[in-house]
Amino acid sequence: MSIAPTETGNKPVSKGQFISFEGLDGAGKTTQLALLQRWLEQQRISYVLTREPGGTPLGSELRHLLFGRSDLAISPLAEAFLFQADRAQHFADVIVPAIEAGKLVISDRCYDSSIAYQGAAQGVGIELVEQLSLIATAGRSPDLTILLDLAPSQVHVRTHDETRGEHSRFDAESLSFHQRLREAFLALAQNHPERIKVIDATQTPEQIHHQIIALIQALRA
Numbered sequence: 001m002s003i004a005p006t007e008t009g010n011k012p013v014s015k016g017q018f019i020s021f022e023g024l025d026g027a028g029k030t031t032q033l034a035l036l037q038r039w040l041e042q043q044r045i046s047y048v049l050t051r052e053p054g055g056t057p058l059g060s061e062l063r064h065l066l067f068g069r070s071d072l073a074i075s076p077l078a079e080a081f082l083f084q085a086d087r088a089q090h091f092a093d094v095i096v097p098a099i100e101a102g103k104l105v106i107s108d109r110c111y112d113s114s115i116a117y118q119g120a121a122q123g124v125g126i127e128l129v130e131q132l133s134l135i136a137t138a139g140r141s142p143d144l145t146i147l148l149d150l151a152p153s154q155v156h157v158r159t160h161d162e163t164r165g166e167h168s169r170f171d172a173e174s175l176s177f178h179q180r181l182r183e184a185f186l187a188l189a190q191n192h193p194e195r196i197k198v199i200d201a202t203q204t205p206e207q208i209h210h211q212i213i214a215l216i217q218a219l220r221a
């Protein structure tokens, strides 16, 4: 989905809050972000919708390097650094200024993706990627992370059904790669139960949407 950082609405929250969405490719984030955007606009809630990688001009270039250059060899460690470079710029230029301006910031993925994809599934190491993420974000974490959880067998069906102009580096990876990813995301959720909320992504889009709204309302209450 091509999301440039977008801003709308006119009701700033008193203190900015930061929400990230996570999940395997094809877990339904795109659909849920569109439904959430519509709801936020109806509620006249001021928000910034952004994404990793690609939430800044540098991020767009890095995104092209990561996903548009199949001719380029990128080692797992180099890949981990590229995602962190995207993140460092994203936090500095988009996320932190918006939080400080009292906005609700929503990011399609954040550092939990690096921990799961590069740290666990690509084998760079969870602790190393956690440390790199801490540096890139200057220690900031989302206030709420919504993890759309789906079995890898379901993900394959959905990913291949989708018509997207750009293919993720990981769409064609094996079932065991996606299984490692899912386990890493679920382990993160277990270790951070206050922050990371797991939603069963086999439910209908409407059911999932209502659960997301309930979580956001609880955060803002």
Ligand code: TYD
Binding pocket: 001, 024, 025, 026, 029, 030, 052, 053, 083, 108, 109, 110, 111, 113, 114, 115, 117, 118, 168, 169, 170, 171
């Ligand atoms: P995207 O097209 O945004 O996929 P999706 O719609 O599934 O979010 O591509 C993002 C891809 O990059 C996705 O496969 C996850 C991966 N990724 C990482 O491997 N590490 C990261 O730190 C981030 C943010 C994303």
